[in-house]
Amino acid sequence: MSIKAKHFSSPAEASMARAEVQLREAAVRITAARVKVLATLLDAQRAFSHQDMQDAFTDMDRVTLYRALDCLTDAGLAHKIAGDDRVFRYSSGAEHGVAQDDAAPHHQHGHFKCTRCAKVFCLDSIGEAGLLRNALDESLGKGFQSHDIEFTIKGWCADCAQQR
Known part of the structure; x- marks a missing residue:
């Protein structure tokens, strides 16, 4: 049964499942932090800074969050946007190039x-x-x-x- 065919009890569960599938397809080791971060980026309507993510994930330490974001960026599952304010923001999606x-x-x-x-x-x-x-x-x-x-x-x- 595909992800689309499954019925999830919440949109969050569906996003977590999509994140796991994308990690698996990118041959990236699946960890709870990576799934959580990618699922959040997949649902986001805008790019988030590390601080935005840290505020949302109070249970995740800063280093784990940095490593998850770096891993997702390296795998092409997310991208990093440099801002004029010298703050990087992250957004989901495989790179288009x-x-x-x-x-x-x-x-x-x-x-x-x-x-x-x-x-x-x-x-x-x-x-x-x-x-x-x-x-x-x-x-x-x-x-x-x-x-x-x-x-x-x-x-x-x-x-x-x-x-x-």
Whole structure:
């Protein structure tokens, strides 16, 4: 029976099951911390900082959380977003780029950052890696090779815009 066909008593159980499947498919050792962190990222509507995660997981020590986030990032199950405030934020999802030379997949989409509350949201739908690579070729010419595409649109998220 597939994950989709199973009936879970709660959305949290379904997210934990999805996280376990993704860890298994990525050939990553399944630990309670990794499952918990990945399940949370899978359900998130925005990227979370380490501190956001630490506040949510008061029962998990900081080092375990750092290691879980690093493992998920290395496996391509999550990605790390560098903010202007020098705080990394994490979001779920396999990276959209293509791995080369057995390297980890590349981060190939943009982000929206709210300048009021500092929340960061992934822009997967407009971050089509092929379109971005084509734009790079047109702007710079053939021969340039990108390994990461990083762009950020800044503005106000829906919640902050309503507070105006």
